[in-house]
Amino acid sequence: MEPFALWHSFRNSLRFRITFAILLLFLLTMTVLWYGIAHGLRTDLERPLAQQQESAAMALATRIDDALTVRMNALYSVAAGLRNSVDNPALLKGDLANLHILNQLFQAGVIAYSTQGQPVARLRAGVEEVSHLAEALVPQMPGKLSLIGAPFQTQNGKTLLLPMAVRILDRTDAPWGILVGLIDLNNERFISGPVSEPIGKTGGFLIISPQDKLILAATDPTRAMKPAPPPGVNPMHDRYMRGFEGSGVAVNSRGIEELSAARGIPATGWFAVAVLPTKEAFAPIARLNQRITLTILTLSVLVCILSWWFLNRQLKQFALAAHEL
Known part of the structure; x- marks a missing residue:
């Protein structure tokens, strides 16, 4: 008998059809069952992972917010102590230079502007920063006690600065100007540290x-x-x-x-x-999925062998009984 005819005869045999039907039913059942389990596992795993992510984001946000609040409070405190020196630029600059807290919290620089936007005293801040803030930040301050400005890059594009400003009053409690502290976001540990x-x-x-x-x-x-x-x-x-x-x-x-x-x-x-x-x-689920897939394939082969053996045995008995009849 030719191979094609042999295969055609085998494919149309009752044993093949029943075995194939059992295999399809087994695979369909296992697939539906595993899909439901995998979906449930992913949902159950996603919840604690999402909570961990939320906790991590909250910890970082709180840390940054607290650090910025400390710096803003420091600016308020310093500005309150400058009212006796605002009329003397040299004295004002000396007072700023002697305040070590400013050196620690605002390493990128400190600038004191008058209400007209003129820089009266500055420490470490370059001409570029002074000019930028005079145009971008000072006009926003009238009527405000404090302000956190928009971050801006220096011309070399390597430094990102965040300006924080508070109002300065003179001896008569009249607005005299603003005190600006510059934070280097690339170097400040409260941002670059945890983010890295x-x-x-x-x-x-x-x-x-x-x-x-x-x-x-x-x-x-x-x-x-x-x-x-x-x-x-x-x-x-x-x-x-x-x-x-x-x-x-x-x-x-x-x-x-x-x-x-x-x-x-x-x-x-x-x-x-x-x-x-x-x-x-979800890597653990992916690894489990691989193991389950391998297990299902192994069981499928076993189901085919056992089904074929059982059907072959039963059909032989039927054939013998029919022959005796």
């Missing part, structure tokens, strides 16, 4: 300014000082930009599905994001 710590092997943090649509800092240095993704690219990012605080799963602007969580930083209006790719987050 990865989450797991491939996760990390982002600090985003929704007002400026800018990623200020990131665990991945290639993402720092880059524009935030435009609307419609990452659904979770869009929600965070609108003020949502929580967690969720979405595909980011790089095409990577990730589990993320965000918490706001009240002092600045920024938010901190903790991200972890789902490939790493």
Whole structure:
């Protein structure tokens, strides 16, 4: 008998059809069962992971907010002690130079402006910073006690500065000017330190300014000082930009599905994001899926062998009984 005819005869045999039906039923049952289990496992695992991400984002946001609050309170305290020296630029500069707290908290510089926007005294701040703030920050201060300005880059593009300003009063409690402290966001440990710590092997943090649509800092240095993704690219990012605080799963602007969580930083209006790719987050389920798949394939072979053996045995008995009849 030719091979094709032999295969055709085998395929049309009752034993083959029953064995094949049993195999299909087994595979269908196992697939549905495992899909339900895997979905449940992912849901159960996602909840504690999301809580961990939210805790990490909250810890970072709180740390940054507390550090900024300390610096703002220091500026208030210093400004209150300058009212007796505002009429003497040399004395004012000397007082600023002698305040070590300013050197510690505002290593990028300190500038005192008059209400007309003229720089009266400055420490460590360059001409570029003085000129930029006179145009961008000073006009925003009238009627305000304090202000945290928008971050800006120096001309070399290597330094990101955050200005913080408070009002200075003279001896008669009349507005005299403002005191500005500059924070180097690239070097300040309260931002660069915790942000540089990865989450797991491939996760990390982002600090985003929704007002400026800018990623200020990131665990991945290639993402720092880059524009935030435009609307419609990452659904979770869009929600965070609108003020949502929580967690969720979405595909980011790089095409990577990730589990993320965000918490706001009240002092600045920024938010901190903790991200972890789902490939790493749900790696245990992926490994379990591989093992279960291998187990199902092994059991499928065993089911085929046992079904074939059982049918062959039963059909032989039927054949013998029919022959005797």
